[in-house]
Amino acid sequence: xxxxxxxxxxxxxxxxxxxxxxxxxxxxxxxxxxxxxxxxxxxxxxxxxxxxxxxxxxxxxxxxxxxxxxxxxxxxxxxxxxxxxxxxxxxxxxxxxxxxxxxxxxxxxxxxxxxxxxxxxxxxxxxxxxxxxxxxxxxxxxxxxxxxxxxxxxxxxxxxxxxxxxxxxxxxxxxxxxxxxxxxxxxxxxxxxxxxxxxxxxxxxxxxxxxxxxxxxxxxxxxxxxxxxxxxxxxxxxxxxxxxxxxxxxxxxxxxxxxxxxxxxxxxxxxxxxxxxxxxxxxxxxxxxxxxxxxxxxxxxxxxxxxxxxxxxxxxxxxxxxxxxxxxxxxxxxxxxxxxxxxxxxxxxxxxxxxxxxxxxxxxxxxxxxxxxxxxxxxxxxxxxxxxxxxxxxxxxxxxxxxxxxxxxxxxxxxxxxxxxxxxxxxxxxxxxxxxxxxxxxxxxxxxxxxxxxxxxxxxxxxxxxxxxxxxxxxxxxxxxxxxx
Amino acid sequence: xxxxxxxxxxxxxxxxxxxxxxxxxxxxxxxxxxxxxxxxxxxxxxxxxxxxxxxxxxxxxxxxxxxxxxxxxxxxxxxxxxxxxxxxxxxxxxxxxxxxxxxxxxxxxxxxxxxxxxxxxxxxxxxxxxxxxxxxxxxxxxxxxxxxxxxxxxxxxxxxxxxxxxxxxxxxxxxxxxxxxxxxxxxxxxxxxxxxxxxxxxxxxxxxxxxxxxxxxxxxxxxxxxxxxxxxxxxxxxxxxxxxxxxxxxxxxxxxxxxxxxxxxxxxxxxxxxxxxxxxxxxxxxxxxxxxxx
Ligand SMILES: Cc1cc2nc3c(=O)[nH]c(=O)nc-3n(C[C@H](O)[C@H](O)[C@H](O)COP(=O)(O)OP(=O)(O)OC[C@H]3O[C@@H](n4cnc5c(N)ncnc54)[C@H](O)[C@@H]3O)c2cc1C
Ligand SMILES: Cc1cc2nc3c(=O)[nH]c(=O)nc-3n(C[C@H](O)[C@H](O)[C@H](O)COP(=O)(O)OP(=O)(O)OC[C@H]3O[C@@H](n4cnc5c(N)ncnc54)[C@H](O)[C@@H]3O)c2cc1C
Ligand code: SF4
Ligand code: SF4
Ligand code: FES
Numbered sequence: 001x002x003x004x005x006x007x008x009x010x011x012x013x014x015x016x017x018x019x020x021x022x023x024x025x026x027x028x029x030x031x032x033x034x035x036x037x038x039x040x041x042x043x044x045x046x047x048x049x050x051x052x053x054x055x056x057x058x059x060x061x062x063x064x065x066x067x068x069x070x071x072x073x074x075x076x077x078x079x080x081x082x083x084x085x086x087x088x089x090x091x092x093x094x095x096x097x098x099x100x101x102x103x104x105x106x107x108x109x110x111x112x113x114x115x116x117x118x119x120x121x122x123x124x125x126x127x128x129x130x131x132x133x134x135x136x137x138x139x140x141x142x143x144x145x146x147x148x149x150x151x152x153x154x155x156x157x158x159x160x161x162x163x164x165x166x167x168x169x170x171x172x173x174x175x176x177x178x179x180x181x182x183x184x185x186x187x188x189x190x191x192x193x194x195x196x197x198x199x200x201x202x203x204x205x206x207x208x209x210x211x212x213x214x215x216x217x218x219x220x221x222x223x224x225x226x227x228x229x230x231x232x233x234x235x236x237x238x239x240x241x242x243x244x245x246x247x248x249x250x251x252x253x254x255x256x257x258x259x260x261x262x263x264x265x266x267x268x269x270x271x272x273x274x275x276x277x278x279x280x281x282x283x284x285x286x287x288x289x290x291x292x293x294x295x296x297x298x299x300x301x302x303x304x305x306x307x308x309x310x311x312x313x314x315x316x317x318x319x320x321x322x323x324x325x326x327x328x329x330x331x332x333x334x335x336x337x338x339x340x341x342x343x344x345x346x347x348x349x350x351x352x353x354x355x356x357x358x359x360x361x362x363x364x365x366x367x368x369x370x371x372x373x374x375x376x377x378x379x380x381x382x383x384x385x386x387x388x389x390x391x392x393x394x395x396x397x398x399x400x401x402x403x404x405x406x407x408x409x410x411x412x413x414x415x416x417x418x419x420x421x422x423x424x425x426x427x428x429x430x431x432x433x434x435x436x437x438x439x440x441x442x443x444x445x446x447x448x449x450x451x452x453x454x455x456x457x458x459x460x461x462x463x464x465x466x467x468x469x470x471x472x473x474x475x476x477x478x479x480x481x482x483x484x485x
Numbered sequence: 486x487x488x489x490x491x492x493x494x495x496x497x498x499x500x501x502x503x504x505x506x507x508x509x510x511x512x513x514x515x516x517x518x519x520x521x522x523x524x525x526x527x528x529x530x531x532x533x534x535x536x537x538x539x540x541x542x543x544x545x546x547x548x549x550x551x552x553x554x555x556x557x558x559x560x561x562x563x564x565x566x567x568x569x570x571x572x573x574x575x576x577x578x579x580x581x582x583x584x585x586x587x588x589x590x591x592x593x594x595x596x597x598x599x600x601x602x603x604x605x606x607x608x609x610x611x612x613x614x615x616x617x618x619x620x621x622x623x624x625x626x627x628x629x630x631x632x633x634x635x636x637x638x639x640x641x642x643x644x645x646x647x648x649x650x651x652x653x654x655x656x657x658x659x660x661x662x663x664x665x666x667x668x669x670x671x672x673x674x675x676x677x678x679x680x681x682x683x684x685x686x687x688x689x690x691x692x693x694x695x696x697x698x699x700x701x702x703x704x705x706x707x708x709x710x711x712x713x714x715x716x717x718x719x720x721x722x723x724x725x726x727x728x729x730x731x732x733x734x735x736x737x738x739x740x741x742x743x744x745x746x747x748x749x750x751x752x753x754x755x756x757x758x759x760x761x762x763x764x765x766x767x768x769x770x771x772x773x774x775x776x777x778x779x
Contacts, residue, residue, distance in 0.1 A: 180704050182522060182529075182569045219571035221704060225508050247706035251718065258711060258718065258737055260744045267707035275701065276526060281755060283526040284553055285701075286748035360740040407705050409723065 006048055016118040017046040021337075028310050028341035031194045031278055035099070040080070043128040047075035050120045053112055058122060061110030064457045066090045068107060068122055075125055084133035085140070087126055092166045092460075093159065095134060095201050096188060097453050098127025100300075102331045106453075134204055141211040145172035150470050153178060153237040155222045155410070158186020159452045160243030160443025162205070163459030164466075165214045171467055176215040176237075178222055180409075183274060186245050188452070190274040191266070193304050195311070196334075223413040228439060239438045239466045242425060243459055246404040246444035252296065256354030257400070261288055261362040265301045265401035272308050290397025293317045294365050296351055297401035298328035303335065305399040306343050317343050318393065322350040322370050322383045346393070348372070350383065354398060364392040404449050418479055424448055426479035432462030433469075433477035440466055486566040490543060496625050498550040499593055500559045501535075506544045509572045513537030513544060515600035516578030516695070516727055520703040521546075522569040523557045524766040530554050531700045531722070533597040534573055544570075547596035547625065553752035553763070560764045568767070574703045575726050582609040583668035583691070587659060588634075589652050589681050591617040591673025595626045597695060598672045603633050610668070611635050615655045617677070621646035653680045666690055671730060675739050682730030692730040696721045698738055699745070712738050 020036040021027070027034050038046065050072040058068045066087055074083035087094045101107075103123035111119035133139055152168050154161045157179040169175045183189050185202045210216060222228060222244075231237045249264035251257050263271075268287065271277040275285035293309040295302050298321035310317040319338070321328060324347050328335060339345070348370040357363040369389035372381040406423035418426045418435035425434055425441040432440040442458030444450055469475060491503040509519060513534045520529045536545040550556035561567070578601045586605045590598040595616050606612045614634040618624040619642045630637050638655050639647035648655065652673075660666065669692040671681040678694040685692045698710040698721045705723035712721055713734040719725065756763050 180571070181702060182571070219569050220508075221571060221574075224573060225512065225571070247704070249706070249708040251708065253718075258713060258741070260740055264708040267701060267709040270701055270707050275528070279526075280748060281751050284528040284752060286745045286752075288744070360737075409704060 008051060011049055011051060012113075012117060014045060014049045016049065016121060017042045017124075019121075019124055024337075024340035024342070027195065028307070031311055033198050034195050034337055037131055038124055038128045040078070040132070043075055043080075043125060044078060046121050046125060047072045049113070050076070051112065058107045058111040058120070061107040063106065063451075063453050064090045064460070066107070066126075071129065072120065072122070072125060075129060080129050080132045081136070081138050084129040084138070087129065088140075091126075091453070092163045092456060093130075093205055093452075094126045095130035095205065096159070096197060097456075098123045098125075098130055099197050100192060100331070101453050102451065104332050134201070139204075139208050141208050143170055143172075143212050145170060147174060148172040150174065150239075151176070151235075151237045152466060152470075153222075153231045153235060153240045154243065155240065156180075156186060156243040156245055156443075156445075157184035157206075157216065158243055158245050158443060158455060159188065160245075160455040160459040160462075161186070161241065162209065163456035164241045164243060164442070164463045165459075166209060166212070167460055167463035168466065169209070169212050169214045171463075173467075173470075175213070176217060178217050178220040180219075180221040181274065182218050184216055184218065186243075190270045191301065191304065193269065193273055193308050195307070196304065221409065223409045228410070228414050228417070228436070232438065238470055239440065241432070241459070241462050241466065242410060242434075242439065242441040242445060243443045243455070244407060244410055244445045246449045247407040248405040248423075249400070250403050250405055251400055252351065252402065254351060254353055256356060256362065259354055259356050259362040260360050261290070261396055262354055262398045262400065263288075265295075265297070265305045265399050266404070268305055268399045269301070269308065272312070278312060287312070288397055289313050290395070291315050292395045293397045293399070294320055294351075294393055294395040295399045295401055296320050296365075297403070298323065298330060298347075299401065299403070300330045300334060301403075302399075302401035303330045303338050305401050307334075307338055307341060309397065309399065310341055310343060314397070318395075319343060319345045319347075320349045320351060320365065320367065320393070321345070321347045323380065324348055324372060327380050348383065350385065352390075355392070362395060362398050364394050365398060366390060366392050404444075406445055406448070422448070428477040428479050430458070430461050431465035432458065433465060433475070433479065435477065435479050437475045438469070486568060487570045489561055489563050489565050489567065492562045492565075494559075495547070496623050498556075498559065499623070499625055500548055500550070502546045502548065502561075503543050504546065504567060504570065505542060506570050506572075507539075507542030509534070509570065510537040510542050510544050511539045513573040514577030515580065515604040517573035517575050518703075518726065519544065519546070519570050519572035520574060520700065521558070521567050521571075523554055523561070524568050524769065526766075527557070527568060528554045529569075529701055529703065531574070531697070531703060535596050535599055537573070547593060549593035552749050553756050556756050557763050557767055560760075561767060565768065571703070574722060576724065578604065578670075578693070578727055580604045580608050584610065585613070585664055585666045586610040586668040586670070587613045587615060587656065587666045589615045589617075589656055589669060589671045589673070589677075591652055591677045592619070592623065593625070594673030594677075594695070595624075595630070598670065599626050599629055599633075601670055601672075602630060605668075605670075606633050606635075613638065613659060613666070615640070615652050615659070617641070617652035617655075617673070618646075619643065651680075652677060653684055656681060656684055660684070660688060660690070669693070669730075670727075671695070675735060675742070678730060679735040682733070682735075686731050693727045694730040694733060695726045696728060696733065696738060697726070698741060712741075
């Protein structure tokens with residue numbers, strides 16, 4: 001049956017295809033990917049649900065405006081490679097975004113089928129074609145533009161940096177990515193765990209960029225190994241893009257936070273993901289294995305930490321979050337998966353102190369019960385403590401996952417780079433131009449902790465702006481804070 | 486990967502390395518450190534830059550073999566490679582002409598104190614070095630210290646060399662002299678740095694200590710190295726490693742350093758039981774590098 005022959009009614013009659021996944025009680029003991037992905041047949045069925053709307057509202061929900069109905073139509077026609085190419089016109093890393101985008105807040109929320117019917121599984125289809133392309137070795141890595149002799153330095157190998165590098169190299173620039181850590185990918189490698197985003201996928205994408213001519217330098221901290229000025233003067237770069245992310249963990253600032261057994265999410269996840277502490281002592285870096293783990297927070301980071309702790313062998317793994325479940329910023333799928341895996345949710349609960357045993361290890365989290373009051377300035381209802389509601393949750397491992405501020409390494413060594421009071425680099429609208437000539441910025445360092453797709457979008461906007469600057473030599477920039485908008 | 490140009494033991498279990506790292510050598514200042522990894526699945530550990538030589542593009546590290554990573558590193562020789570080396574990290578020591586400066590060091594800390602003593606001398610200070618070691622064989626960098634400092638006093642725990650006793654015994658006599666020190670730097674084991682700080686506190690002598698908390702990234706990203714100084718949380722890798730010894734919460738750091746004692750034992754057993762396997766792990770880097778060159 002050709003997809004063109006289906007009537008609207010027939011399309012509406014197809015149910016949203018379930019994602020095959022590892023059973024919860026199996027996967028919560030291993031680090032393999034939870035979602036197994038559609039097979040070709042399922043993908044085609046799911047694609048047939050799309051109504052190919054004349055005014056496709058789904059596109060409005062995607063921060064980089066992927067031509068969603070076009071790529072889905074190609075899937076329905078079984079042209080999977082064509083579909084992948086279509087997505088890549090707007091999104092460098094569909095294999096990543098298909099897995100980690102908060103689709104329910106973006107493209108799938110604005111799909112016309114949302115509400116009365118269930119939205120088309122845009123993210124899952126995106127993932128399917130990206131995986132198909134990779135598994136069939138069909139990624140395009142040839143650059144057709146001749147080198148233009150201009151050098152661009154990209155600082156940070158997270159999604160913002162990778163997206164910026166990808167565009168520039170295709171336009172003939174000589175691009176070098178500098179990364180502080182020993183592996184590339186930013187949060188995608190050190191933060192998001194293997195069970196949500198397998199490392200091999202990222203490795204493949206980075207190798208493709210290498211094949212396209214992007215140079216990758218690990219163990220290079222801009223601001224320390226070389227300053228930005230030295231990149232221009234000594235390194236001979238014509239422009240610099242800063243995609244350094246929001247890598248400074250926030251703590252609760254409550255008593256007991258420096259006890260043994262209390263980690264920031266960054267430390268916990270870095271030890272496990274980047275340093276592979278899950279295979280200690282096969283790998284040298286250790287991590288504490290908690291029996292009763294408490295993770296504070298309600299975002300993706302908190303979900304990743306709590307599910308990681310469970311996989312490492314925790315008997316109980318508990319989310320402690322001060323608002324209610326509807327306010328949780330995590331992707332719905334992650335919350336859902338976490339519950340299936342036996343994660344305990346204690347919402348409307350706020351820790352006020354961590355208690356110590358006689359040896360200095362954390363033994364309990366003292367908490368307050370909360371209730372929701374009037375909405376605050378961000379529109380979310382503010383949590384208020386319930387008087388006299390103190391209680392303790394026994395724990396031997398706490399992970400604080402309440403977000404990240406901006407890392408001051410660059411701003412401390414670049415006094416002429418304007419930042420706001422939180423250390424976010426100020427840029428000129430969305431073209432990424434900073435207060436310093438030839439220096440651009442994008443991603444979490446500008447917006448504060450956001451999403452992979454927004455970081456990639458910012459990297460591409462900056463690439464366009466870099467191209468324009470290096471072609472015209474004109475620099476006009478009146479940076480402002482991205483947070484105000 | 487960074488090529489090791491020279492490697493020699495300068496004391497039992499203490500090895501000195503000269504490693505090719507031109508970019509780090511250009512920027513290294515006294516008090517700064519690198520983070521290194523010995524092999525593909527190795528831990529990231531911080532090691533002080535004893536010397537950065539921009540002309541030859543090398544850095545000098547002096548490493549005491551304690552646990553798996555440092556002992557594995559000390560198996561390497563010239564011609565081998567360090568898997569990863571990143572830096573220079575941390576804040577450079579604040580150097581000024583204080584007047585009379587005393588550098589107190591213990592064990593491998595003497596290597597860390599060396600570049601700071603040199604910088605203090607160059608800034609016009611009168612510099613006294615007090616070097617402590619468990620026994621004679623473990624006294625390191627003596628000759629270098631003697632060429633830099635106005636006075637070098639060595640003390641050993643067992644009395645096998647020079648005076649018998651602890652660095653604080655010596656410091657006490659130095660403080661009791663006519664000219665009181667204006668600045669004291671202490672580098673070494675925590676109990677030593679703490680004792681030095683307690684000794685100088687009543688005299689209000691500015692005292693800096695070099696904290697060695699456990700680190701992962703070394704860039705301020707993980708917060709694992711955090712310590713409490715003057716009641717505030719600091720990240721040792723970006724705010725330090727040197728802090729005012731009179732403000733440091735030593736108890737907390739001492740505890741946090743022991744966080745992984747159990748796992749460290751497991752790793753140490755591996756290197757005791759299978760030294761050949763461990764050597765092979767880090768030699769692989771050399772092999773891979775040679776294959777990729779040919
Ligand atoms: C645990 C976790 C889970 C998440 N889950 C999701 C999710 O499911 N979906 C989603 O959309 N978003 C998620 N996010 C958010 C998302 O990962 C980030 O918004 C995104 O990675 C930001 O990209 P970036 O390129 O700006 O920075 P990053 O990914 O942070 O990368 C910055 C890179 O720059 C390097 N760097 C920093 N300073 C320097 C320097 N001075 N010199 C050289 N290199 C430097 C860093 O080491 C890092 O590798 C998650 C975040 C975390 C922490
Ligand atoms: C800023 C700084 C500079 C340093 N400079 C030197 C130096 O010049 N020469 C030298 O020999 N040593 C130095 N050290 C100490 C060195 O980093 C540790 O000895 C090393 O990490 C131990 O690793 P291991 O696997 O061999 O031993 P482990 O078995 O892991 O531990 C042995 C001991 O080292 C401590 N330790 C463990 N992991 C770390 C870590 N990641 N960071 C810090 N300490 C740790 C533990 O408290 C333990 O008591 C420095 C430490 C810091 C923080
Ligand atoms: S990139 Fe994200 S938001 Fe855009 S279509 Fe893909 S899954 Fe949806
Ligand atoms: S809005 Fe939904 S149904 Fe319409 S084109 Fe987009 S994905 Fe297809
Ligand atoms: S080592 Fe991670 S913040 Fe200092």
